[in-house]
Amino acid sequence: MFISFFYKLREAGVPVSPTSFLTFHRAVHKGLVQSIDDFYVAARTVLVKSERYFDLYDRVFNHIFAGASLPGEADEEFDFWAHSLLDEWLKNPGQTAAALGVDRDRLDDMRLDELLAYFRDRLREQTSRHDGGSKWIGTGGTSPVGHAGIHPGGLRIGGISRNKSAVQVAGERRYRDYSADGPLTSSSMSEALKKLRNMIPQGARDQLNIDATIYQTMKNGGEIEIVYDRRAVDRLKVILAIDNGGWSMEPHVEVVRVLFSYAHAQFRELKTCYFHNTIYDLLWEDPSRCKKPWHLNEIVKVDPDTRLIIVGDASMAPYELMVPDGSIYAYQRSGLPSIERLKHLAKLFRHGVWLNPVPRYRWGHTRTIQMIRAIFPMFELSLQGLEEAVSYLMKK
Amino acid sequence: MAAFAGSTRYILDQELAKIVNISMALEMPLLLKGEPGTGKTMLAHAIAESLGMKLIVLNVKSSMKLVEALYQYDTLTRLNDSRFGDSVRDVSSIREYIRMGKIGQAFVAEKRSVLLIDEIDKADSEFQDDMLDVLDQMQFDIMETDEIVQAVTRPVIIITSNAxxxxxxxxxxxxxxxxIxxxxPDMMRRILAAHFPDIAQTLAVNAIRCFYEFRxxxxxxxxxxxRELINWVRALRADPDFSSGELLEREIPYLGVLFKKSSDYRLAAQPPQKRSLFRN
Known part of the structure; x- marks a missing residue:
């Protein structure tokens, strides 16, 4: 019973264990599940073990019991392209209409949301007929509104007695804000800080604490009880390099900077520096990137145990990465392609990660992301990604 | 079995009532997460009250060892007894000096009780895993006497975590x-009404509006x-100027009850138009 529900949950990425599925069946057999509302609550309570997956659960539930479409990667993809199309349209209506082969006046009459829906439908048709990349999809790609999922209801939680059906409740997607994916924002800051708290190294428990040993031994009535403490270990040194050039990074720069400066106390040293798109031979200690340069030759002198955290969307023209003197700034002429610089940095610091605010499923579409990913382990700039990055950085 | 349907001081939503009843029927511990102040701890109190069970609270501390929660072998008393010899206890019997910890108490209680394990996240993960073993088996060993303590009845177990x-x-x-x-806001109004049955309507509405704005x-x-809201309302009610709630439109007193960190206090005390500039 409900096997497909179980597998759909797993497919969607909710970690549901077979044991808990059996437990859920026990609940069903005990007669605890009388209605679909009971089912919704019972299955969630037993199967889903973290509020991070509540939103996903809602969506799968809605998909199975109300036939709502499960927005997978493909859909978000469509939304992304539809938005870029919309951008193109806003910039140059005549050309876009011509490219689409429709009457411009017809599009003019539409409201924004209708337009978006129209583009999305067109794109769907297009892919099914042309098997992917058709020529007018290819360009664009600059939409700042790429992320889809406009959710009209917003977050609705808590609530008193609900007269709505479970399907409606699930449809509200009340737990969207708790999802682990989605970029880091200032509202998830405190949760993110907790993830960073794992960046404190712990020594082995091998230092004899004589005072405590005596105390415990006395408390034990003379029976010797030995107490060990953790060995003191130096806190970490961290270099945080942020890409603060260009508007695509704009919303993330402040969040990351504030996040790490809050966590400042737990590091021995935190150095924040800036770059644009990729690193050539200079990093800058001032956000405007003109006053205080930090030459890569000097970075070599830094303790190799320092954790290097690079934050950037890694999206740029390939030549910026590959060509010697590829920098978009004329005064930065180094003679080495940036990719070599990055490789050098990766070799220099054993613990280095790249945090990317671009959602993971879109990484495959940008050439430079793939190239940089081959050099630095790349993680999403989300709660989930941050957690993974921290555990990578803490590896011995 | 009696089902849980809320109590006088605790406002319960139906979803949560279902969850509690399912966990009780499955005899599984219920782990509650949520921000502070969402009533995780209160829930256990409410269950105990409404079902007429005894509530046993284990407040987890970071340095706690599992054994402390199960039982304690009071060696010091035994040592004293053996030295002075004026106690009624039998010094040669270790059993006399074993005291049950909170989990132990819940196990040996004759009637089903509610065991609240509060803020489990404070302890290290070994503690958590070992404890779950005990709760799974419903039994533990007393090493000193080599006895097994078996639960008489399975307690209703509520575990809270602040994540x-x-x-x-x-x-x-x-x-x-x-x-949780x-x-x-709607729910909050009912919570306020449960705490202050005679609260002035304007005060409740205005206080809640301010409260969510501050949040x-x-x-x-x-x-x-x-908790802060309830204390704040208590303070407002004590002040004759504000007890009707109308003045809240113009002035907001006692911010210190709501904000306990000085940087937060400063942020909140700023004029609102400045704040809203950067709000999404």
Missing amino acids: KKDLSDPFLGRCNFHH AFPE SIEGVEKKPAT
Whole structure:
């Protein structure tokens, strides 16, 4: 019973264990599940073990019991392209209409949301007929509104007695804000800080604490009880390099900077520096990137145990990465392609990660992301990604 | 079995009532997560009250060892007894000096009780895993006497966590889970009414509106929770100027009750138009 529900949950990425599925069946057999509302609550309570997956659960539930479409990667993809199309349209209506082969006046009459829906439908048709990349999809790609999922209801939680059906409740997607994916924002800051708290190294428990040993031994009535403490270990040194050039990074720069400066106390040293798109031979200690340069030759002198955290969307023209003197700034002429610089940095610091605010499923579409990913382990700039990055950085 | 349907001081939503009843029927611990002030601890009190069970609270501390929660072998008393010899206890019997910890008490209680394990996330993960073993088996060994303590009745187990640390997978596997979201304004009104049955309507409405506005300020480290709101309303009611609630439109007193960190206090005390500039 409900096997497909179980597998759909797993497919969607909710970690549901077979044991808990059996437990859920026990609940069903005990007669605890009388209605679909009971089912919704019972299955969630037993199967889903973290509020991070509540939103996903809602969506799968809605998909199975109300036939709502499960927005997978493909859909978000469509939304992304539809938005870029919309951008193109806003910039140059005549050309876009011509490219689409429709009457411009017809599009003019539409409201924004209708337009978006129209583009999305067109794109769907297009892919099914042309098997992917058709020529007018290819360009664009600059939409700042790429992320889809406009959710009209917003977050609705808590609530008193609900007269709505479970399907409606699930449809509200009340737990969207708790999802682990989605970029880091200032509202998830405190949760993110907790993830960073794992960046404190712990020594082995091998230092004899004589005072405590005596105390415990006395408390034990003379029976010797030995107490060990953790060995003191130096806190970490961290270099945080942020890409603060260009508007695509704009919303993330402040969040990351504030996040790490809050966590400042737990590091021995935190150095924040800036770059644009990729690193050539200079990093800058001032956000405007003109006053205080930090030459890569000097970075070599830094303790190799320092954790290097690079934050950037890694999206740029390939030549910026590959060509010697590829920098978009004329005064930065180094003679080495940036990719070599990055490789050098990766070799220099054993613990280095790249945090990317671009959602993971879109990484495959940008050439430079793939190239940089081959050099630095790349993680999403989300709660989930941050957690993974921290555990990578803490590896011995 | 009696089903749980809320109590006089605790406002319960139906979803949560269902969750509690399912966990009780499955005899599985219920793990509650959520922001401070969402009533996680209060829930256990409410269950105990409404079902007429005894509530046993284990407040977890970071340095706690599992044994302390199970039983304690009071060696010091035994040593004293053996030295002075004026006690009624039999010094040669270790059993006389074994005292049950909170989990132990819940096990040996003759009637089914509610065991609240509060703030489990404070302890390290070994503690958590070992404890779940005990709760799974419903028994533990007393090493000193080599006895096994078997639970007479399975207590209703409520575990709360403030999510400072993620709990381990085996732990989560053995619990049912629920996340209590922060109450909506409507719910909050009912909570206030439960605490202050005679509250002036204007005061309740205005105080709640201010409260949610304060909660939406960006960059506040510790957002005010239900507890702060209730204290704040208590303070407002004590002040004759504000007890009717009308003045709240113009002036907001006693911010210190809501914001306990000085940086938060400063943020909240700023004029509102400045704040809203950067709000999303």
